[in-house]
Amino acid sequence: MSNAPAGDLCLANLTKRFGSFTAVDDLSLTIPQGSFFALLGASGCGKTTTLRMVAGLEEPTAGQVLLGDRDITRLRPYQRPVNTVFQSYALFPHLDIFENVAFGLRRRGVRDVAGQVRQMLSLVQLDGFERRRPAQLSGGQQQRVALARALINRPQVLLLDEPLGALDLKLRRQMQIELKRIQTEVGITFVHVTHDQEEAMTMADTVAVMNAGRIEQLGAPAEIYEFPASAFVANFLGQSNLLSAEVTGKSGEDVLVEAYGARFCVPASRARCMQGSVYLGVRPEKVRLAASSDEVPGGHQWVAGVVTDSSYLGVSTQYLVRTSWGIEMSVFAPNSQAGGPLPVGADVVVHWLPEHAFLLARERGKEESPAPARDRVDTAGVVS
Amino acid sequence: MGHRLWRWVADHWVMAIGLLVLGYLFLPVAVVIGLSFNRPSSRLSYDFNEFTLDNWRNPCATSDMCDAVVRSVQISFIATLVATVLGTLMAFALVRHRFRGRSAVNLLIFLPMATPELVMGTSLLALFVAAGVPLGFWTIVIAHVMFCLSFVVVTVKARLSGMDRRLEEAAMDLYANEWQTFRRITLPQVLPGIVAAALLSFSLSFDDFIITNFNSGTTVTFPMYVWGAAQRGIPPQVNVIGTAMFVVAILLVVLSSVRGRRTRVAA
Amino acid sequence: MSVLAHVGGVVGGGSEAPQHPVTPASASRWRRLMPYLLLLPGGLWLTLFFAVPAVQLVATSLYDPNGSLATGYAMTWSWENYPKALQAYVTHFGRSFLYAGLATVLAVLLGYPLAYAIAQKAGRWKNLLLVCVVAPMFTSFLVRTLAWKTILSDNGWVVGLLRELHVLDADGRLLATPVAVVLGLTYNFLPFMVLPLYANLERLDGRLLEAASDLYATPLRAFTKVTLPLSLPGLVAGTLLFFIPAAGDYINARLLGTPNEYMIGNVIDSAFLVRLDYPQGAALSVLLMVAVLAMVFVYLRRAGTEEVL
Numbered sequence: 025m026s027n028a029p030a031g032d033l034c035l036a037n038l039t040k041r042f043g044s045f046t047a048v049d050d051l052s053l054t055i056p057q058g059s060f061f062a063l064l065g066a067s068g069c070g071k072t073t074t075l076r077m078v079a080g081l082e083e084p085t086a087g088q089v090l091l092g093d094r095d096i097t098r099l100r101p102y103q104r105p106v107n108t109v110f111q112s113y114a115l116f117p118h119l120d121i122f123e124n125v126a127f128g129l130r131r132r133g134v135r136d137v138a139g140q141v142r143q144m145l146s147l148v149q150l151d152g153f154e155r156r157r158p159a160q161l162s163g164g165q166q167q168r169v170a171l172a173r174a175l176i177n178r179p180q181v182l183l184l185d186e187p188l189g190a191l192d193l194k195l196r197r198q199m200q201i202e203l204k205r206i207q208t209e210v211g212i213t214f215v216h217v218t219h220d221q222e223e224a225m226t227m228a229d230t231v232a233v234m235n236a237g238r239i240e241q242l243g244a245p246a247e248i249y250e251f252p253a254s255a256f257v258a259n260f261l262g263q264s265n266l267l268s269a270e271v272t273g274k275s276g277e278d279v280l281v282e283a284y285g286a287r288f289c290v291p292a293s294r295a296r297c298m299q300g301s302v303y304l305g306v307r308p309e310k311v312r313l314a315a316s317s318d319e320v321p322g323g324h325q326w327v328a329g330v331v332t333d334s335s336y337l338g339v340s341t342q343y344l345v346r347t348s349w350g351i352e353m354s355v356f357a358p359n360s361q362a363g364g365p366l367p368v369g370a371d372v373v374v375h376w377l378p379e380h381a382f383l384l385a386r387e388r389g390k391e392e393s394p395a396p397a398r399d400r401v402d403t404a405g406v407v408s
Numbered sequence: 409m410g411h412r413l414w415r416w417v418a419d420h421w422v423m424a425i426g427l428l429v430l431g432y433l434f435l436p437v438a439v440v441i442g443l444s445f446n447r448p449s450s451r452l453s454y455d456f457n458e459f460t461l462d463n464w465r466n467p468c469a470t471s472d473m474c475d476a477v478v479r480s481v482q483i484s485f486i487a488t489l490v491a492t493v494l495g496t497l498m499a500f501a502l503v504r505h506r507f508r509g510r511s512a513v514n515l516l517i518f519l520p521m522a523t524p525e526l527v528m529g530t531s532l533l534a535l536f537v538a539a540g541v542p543l544g545f546w547t548i549v550i551a552h553v554m555f556c557l558s559f560v561v562v563t564v565k566a567r568l569s570g571m572d573r574r575l576e577e578a579a580m581d582l583y584a585n586e587w588q589t590f591r592r593i594t595l596p597q598v599l600p601g602i603v604a605a606a607l608l609s610f611s612l613s614f615d616d617f618i619i620t621n622f623n624s625g626t627t628v629t630f631p632m633y634v635w636g637a638a639q640r641g642i643p644p645q646v647n648v649i650g651t652a653m654f655v656v657a658i659l660l661v662v663l664s665s666v667r668g669r670r671t672r673v674a675a
Numbered sequence: 676m677s678v679l680a681h682v683g684g685v686v687g688g689g690s691e692a693p694q695h696p697v698t699p700a701s702a703s704r705w706r707r708l709m710p711y712l713l714l715l716p717g718g719l720w721l722t723l724f725f726a727v728p729a730v731q732l733v734a735t736s737l738y739d740p741n742g743s744l745a746t747g748y749a750m751t752w753s754w755e756n757y758p759k760a761l762q763a764y765v766t767h768f769g770r771s772f773l774y775a776g777l778a779t780v781l782a783v784l785l786g787y788p789l790a791y792a793i794a795q796k797a798g799r800w801k802n803l804l805l806v807c808v809v810a811p812m813f814t815s816f817l818v819r820t821l822a823w824k825t826i827l828s829d830n831g832w833v834v835g836l837l838r839e840l841h842v843l844d845a846d847g848r849l850l851a852t853p854v855a856v857v858l859g860l861t862y863n864f865l866p867f868m869v870l871p872l873y874a875n876l877e878r879l880d881g882r883l884l885e886a887a888s889d890l891y892a893t894p895l896r897a898f899t900k901v902t903l904p905l906s907l908p909g910l911v912a913g914t915l916l917f918f919i920p921a922a923g924d925y926i927n928a929r930l931l932g933t934p935n936e937y938m939i940g941n942v943i944d945s946a947f948l949v950r951l952d953y954p955q956g957a958a959l960s961v962l963l964m965v966a967v968l969a970m971v972f973v974y975l976r977r978a979g980t981e982e983v984l
Binding site: 418422423425426427429430432433434435436437439440443454455456494495497498500501505506507513516517519520522523524525526527528530531532533534535537538550551553554557558561611614615617618621622630631634635638642646647649650651653654656657658661665 | 709710711713714716717718720721722724725726727728729731732734735744785786788789791792793795796797802804806807808810811812813814815816817818819820821822823824825826828830831862865866894915919920922923925926929930940943944947948953956957960961963964967971
């Protein structure tokens with residue numbers, strides 16, 4: 025089993041069915057060798073199942089897993105040059121740290137493991153922990169042992185199954201930086217499964233957003249954030265204002281839409297769908313507030329409304345503005361100007377650059393725009 | 409002050425009763441230990457008479473008793489061995505495999521634990537007599553394996569089902585094939601359960617009277633010896649054996665908890 | 676693939692769902708057979724030495740009562756063995772259930788506080804106390820029971836104290852009375868009552884009682900309305916695990932009582948081992964089993980917890 029990094033990881037039409045439930049639905053994906061790849065999605069979307077199929081811990085119902093030019097679909101886990109960092113770390117409780125880390129090497133018949141083990145423990149900053157037991161370590165330390173145990177085998181692909189889930193916020197941030205550093209240093213392909221969008225966007229070169237067994241969108245973090253491919257992605261990553269609209273025509277490079285009786289235009293390059301029912305989307309941090317329509321800069325799209333809620337968050341203030349059509353739009357305004365937040369009841373004009381908006385396909389009959397989630401304060405202070 | 413006292417009583421009266429009951433549980437044990445140092449005034453007396461170390465110095469003064477103890481140890485050892493192996497296999501089947509007839513198997517395992525020993529003993533006797541099997545050492549072993557099996561299965565099953573399957577996945581992910589995973593990961597993890605089951609089985613077998621009584625023929629185990637001696641007069645050495653059993657068991661418990669604590673203390 | 680690996684069920688990974696076998700057809704057939712192979716020795720043993728004897732017991736109870744061990748028994752479907760045995764020993768049956776019942780009540784009264792104390796009030800002494808509950812069982816059952824002969828002896832301090840307090844007459848005894856037998860039964864099987872109760876009470880969330888207290892419940896009310904109902908499954912398990920062996924016990928009656936206190940177990944013992952009246956002994960055993968099962972069934976229906984055990 026050669027461990028020289030060689031080849032992209034390719035998933036071809038991968039499907040996994042459990043009885044009548046389809047966990048992974050005809051998934052195809054290529055992960056370039058040496059990249060940091062994130063599989064992002066909510067619980068139950070199939071991301072962990074996909075990971076397990078790559079590891080060999082789950083047998084695909086259909087499809088293939090290819091590593092470089094090698095079809096590893098039918099290989100047992102111990103026959104694949106792939107290692108996993110488990111969500112619960114899965115450290116062997118009856119072995120000490122040294123033996124845990126050396127486990128893979130020993131199984132492959134490597135004799136002299138001491139040097140490599142020490143080196144690896146150094147890499148994860150756990151020098152001197154060789155003789156301790158997993159139960160004596162903190163969560164963060166256990167996580168690093170799990171990482172060392174996997175990395176020491178120099179796999180072609182390292183799979184990480186929500187490895188930072190059990191850590192507190194500060195430690196998680198620390199580990200995110202650590203993992204990224206190690207990946208850059210070691211140059212191995214990392215496939216990181218997570219439900220935390222911030223984590224995915226911070227660490228990964230490429231993110232795939234998964235929903236119900238399928239990939240909704242694949243791309244660099246900025247790309248998928250700024251130009252989501254579907255309403256799901258628009259709402260899963262950060263927040264979006266989605267207005268139900270109908271395409272009424274084209275004008276040069278722009279697509280014309282009508283929403284609730286008002287007319288808007290969006291550049292064609294920002295449209296996923298150019299006819300029929302659409303969502304006109306714009307992110308709350310891209311939206312500005314003006315006192316009246318006179319103060320709206322030229323070229324901006326605008327809507328008049330009334331402030332119905334204002335939440336001061338330190339870095340920014342989150343407003344809810346009800347338009348004359350009764351729809352509430354979410355606005356994140358940075359608190360960088362002098363003067364306090366706008367009061368509830370104030371008349372305002374909401375405006376945005378056309379290039380900041382996007383058009384997404386909408387199912388006929390889904391009239392209501394998905395309500396902006398007000399209590400997702402974890403993305404507080406999104407500053408454009 | 410009265411109020412503070414009242415509060416203290418209110419908070420602690422449950423524990424006080426509990427400790428009293430515990431004392432009640434230990435009273436006979438204390439008596440057994442005490443009696444082991446007793447020289448009874450007569451063979452049929454059960455009262456404390458005179459302190460002596462003779463019983464401990466010559467525990468086998470009545471040779472019959474020590475024969476019975478040896479017999480018990482032999483039987484329990486063999487029965488434990490067989491029951492533990494068979495029971496562990498069954499536990500693995502129940503926890504790790506899918507098969508038809510699971511509820512029938514569960515019933516078969518559960519029933520011996522819920523059946524009165526009297527019924528199990530007499531039914532075995534009925535079978536042996538009807539089949540013309542001579543009663544003795546081996547019929548006792550057979551009977552003991554039978555009732556220990558269920559306890560072994562339950563004990564090992566509890567340990568096995570509590571085991572993290574991810575550990576085995578991790579092992580396979582780290583290049584251990586199925587056999588290596590079983591040997592290096594699964595077995596060490598289940599072992600405490602198997603050991604506990606074996607110890608439980610041994611103590612159940614050693615102390616069994618009712619089922620043994622019906623199936624022993626002329627073979628005498630320690631409990632049977634005591635039963636017979638209750639008529640003829642109990643030698644005080646019986647309490648020596650009782651005390652020794654207690655001490656050995658306590659030592660095992662202490663040892664295992666010390667071991668457990670040592671692997672948990674920070675280096 | 677080695678046998679032991681298959682024993683461990685290690686092949687196939689950790690998913691709950693039906694696996695599509697990776698390995699060739701012969702290995703997967705092997706894997707499908709594995710559970711049956713694992714169950715075979717133990718299952719066979721239990722069938723041969725538990726299930727079959729039970730059937731044999733019923734058969735023996737129907738043998739011709741006029742046979743004997745020497746001349747052999749003829750199967751005559753003598754159903755009349757049953758009413759005859761029942762008539763002859765109905766008092767012993769009654770006594771068994773009475774003593775066992777009394778002992779059960781006593782065991783609940785003694786065992787519940789102990790289980791509660793360990794579960795809720797013991798903190799870090801929990802494990803030690805649990806060991807203490809089980810520890811007395813480390814000495815021999817018979818030797819322990821004999822110790823009660825010393826404790827309840829006419830010359831002992833218990834009897835002396837009771838005579839002093841005029842609970843007993845000047846020449847009253849405890850030994851060789853039903854009191855001793857019931858006390859012995861209570862003692863011997865008490866851990867069987869305490870442990871299931873403990874297992875149940877240990878899961879009781881102390882915050883429920885705090886909530887009850889917050890909602891104006893007195894401690895007594897909180898107990899009867901919250902703790903007691905929630906501990907019912909443990910109580911049911913405990914009383915069953917206690918009553919079943921207690922009803923069939925005969926050691927306490929023999930060692931601590933007289934033939935006037937003999938329970939059905941003593942009768943069965945003598946039927947098989949002294950009088951060698953196998954059909955009668957078998958009939959009595961079956962009757963005991965049926966009675967116990969019936970009571971368990973009724974009890975479980977009333978208590979409403981089917982999956983207690």
